[in-house]
Amino acid sequence: MSKNCFVKCFLVPFINLKKREVQVKIVYYGPGRGGKTTNLEYVYSKFNDRIKTDIVSIKTQGDRTLFFDFLPFNMGKIKGFDVRVQLYTVPGQVKYNATRKLVLRGVDGLVFVADSMEARREKNLHSLKNLHENLASYNESIFKIPLVLQYNKRDLAEQGIPLLSVESLEKDLNSKLRVPSFEASALAGTNVVTTMKKIITMTMASIESQLK
Amino acid sequence: MDNKNDGTVTDEVQSRLEDLFGESGKASVYMEDSSVPEDSPLRILKGIVLSVDWEIDDEVMAKLIEEIGRLEHTYKDDKTLLSFFRLLGSVGKYIKTRKADAHPDAIKLLNSTYNSLEKVFLSKGITQAEKKETLLAQVKEFKKLKEQIAFKKADTAKKEEVKPPKETKPVIEKQEKDVVVQAEHRPPEETEEELLLRSEMSRMTPQEALAYVLAELKQVIRAEFKALNAKLKS
Numbered sequence: 001m002s003k004n005c006f007v008k009c010f011l012v013p014f015i016n017l018k019k020r021e022v023q024v025k026i027v028y029y030g031p032g033r034g035g036k037t038t039n040l041e042y043v044y045s046k047f048n049d050r051i052k053t054d055i056v057s058i059k060t061q062g063d064r065t066l067f068f069d070f071l072p073f074n075m076g077k078i079k080g081f082d083v084r085v086q087l088y089t090v091p092g093q094v095k096y097n098a099t100r101k102l103v104l105r106g107v108d109g110l111v112f113v114a115d116s117m118e119a120r121r122e123k124n125l126h127s128l129k130n131l132h133e134n135l136a137s138y139n140e141s142i143f144k145i146p147l148v149l150q151y152n153k154r155d156l157a158e159q160g161i162p163l164l165s166v167e168s169l170e171k172d173l174n175s176k177l178r179v180p181s182f183e184a185s186a187l188a189g190t191n192v193v194t195t196m197k198k199i200i201t202m203t204m205a206s207i208e209s210q211l212k
Numbered sequence: 213m214d215n216k217n218d219g220t221v222t223d224e225v226q227s228r229l230e231d232l233f234g235e236s237g238k239a240s241v242y243m244e245d246s247s248v249p250e251d252s253p254l255r256i257l258k259g260i261v262l263s264v265d266w267e268i269d270d271e272v273m274a275k276l277i278e279e280i281g282r283l284e285h286t287y288k289d290d291k292t293l294l295s296f297f298r299l300l301g302s303v304g305k306y307i308k309t310r311k312a313d314a315h316p317d318a319i320k321l322l323n324s325t326y327n328s329l330e331k332v333f334l335s336k337g338i339t340q341a342e343k344k345e346t347l348l349a350q351v352k353e354f355k356k357l358k359e360q361i362a363f364k365k366a367d368t369a370k371k372e373e374v375k376p377p378k379e380t381k382p383v384i385e386k387q388e389k390d391v392v393v394q395a396e397h398r399p400p401e402e403t404e405e406e407l408l409l410r411s412e413m414s415r416m417t418p419q420e421a422l423a424y425v426l427a428e429l430k431q432v433i434r435a436e437f438k439a440l441n442a443k444l445k446s
Contacts, residue, residue, distance in 0.1 A: 073232070076228055078225060083228075110308060111224060156262070156263065159260075159263060161259070187262075193233045196233070197226070200229060201225050204221055205221060205222050207403075208221045
């Protein structure tokens with residue numbers, strides 16, 4: 001990862017006009033065990049022959065994300081610029097907030113991976129609030145940054161596990177934000193790519209509008 | 213839900229994303245694999261195994277053990293199925309005990325064992341020999357995991373026993389704060405640990421050994437002083 005990525009101004013994406021390169025940083029945020037890493041793992045396992053890159057994961061013994069997961073890939077030339085996308089996850093567990101803040105630094109777009117399980121309602125709310133606060137610490141607004149919500153684990157409904165309805169999730173998490181949202185199953189891959197495509201498209205459009 | 217910033221860049225990005233991640237006709241892996249009939253005796257078990265993949269909590273794990281127990285009873289006359297359930301039960305109990313500290317491969321093994329069981333259970337025309345072969349493959353994986361866990365345990369124990377001298381000092385300093393009058397009456401395992409540490413002194417450089425001895429002396433003197441103080445106060 002480029003050092004410039006960490007030292008750049010928070011609002012401006014990393015753009016090297018001389019080399020005509022753009023680096024786009026997308027962060028998957030959300031409560032622990034919500035499926036952020038699974039999103040990246042799905043993308044990697046399904047498309048690694050096309051994106052020709054490696055996923056970097058730093059995990060604890062119990063398979064939880066300790067620091068972050070990192071999946072970079074090149075999108076090729078767009079408007080004469082080489083576009084490189086970097087997908088990150090943050091550790092979801094409450095105690096790792098310092099790491100979350102560090103990973104958020106320089107973020108261009110966000111995917112909030114919410115856990116659809118009924119029992120996880122509070123954790124979703126807490127995590128979204130935490131995102132709001134951490135962005136604010138960088139003088140950034142959750143209402144301005146490109147953001148997509150993903151309601152993950154929808155497949156568990158078929159197993160009789162009580163899930164929050166999409167309406168309830170929308171009311172809880174998206175009533176003020178009013179951003180694109182997708183029902184998904186990261187484990188199965190349902191809407192994982194759709195979510196990623198949406199956030200990349202939104203982020204690129206946002207970068208373009210900032211440069212105008 | 214629509215992107216408000218439509219424009220040529222957006223079109224180009226979308227087109228490039230389609231080239232890279234085009235998924236035409238790709239259904240979800242789970243949906244494709246979800247072939248357990250609604251009335252199948254394995255349906256509940258599958259749901260629980262999938263839940264474990266997402267969340268390891270006491271409730272889910274208790275359900276898993278309970279469901280395996282129920283299936284063991286139902287299929288007590290089918291040796292192959294019984295062995296599968298026992299395997300699942302062993303892995304399940306291990307995960308239940310260790311939770312997030314369980315070996316990462318344990319959950320993978322739980323899933324793969326379930327998938328093999330499903331194959332054996334649902335495949336029409338599968339021969340007894342094929343069933344046994346599938347079971348043996350899982351048993352092999354189970355043994356491999358057991359070995360990995362045992363190796364890890366032994367490795368951890370070894371690391372704990374053979375502490376490098378540089379780390380010994382802060383540990384001893386910490387102990388100094390906690391020393392009580394009864395310091396001489398330490399539990400036997402602590403004494404053994406100390407003996408092991410002492411045996412390591414033969415491998416230390418003279419400087420390291422000196423530092424170690426000094427720290428030890430400091431600890432003894434402090435303990436003695438505390439004991440003396442306590443006696444004077446009483």
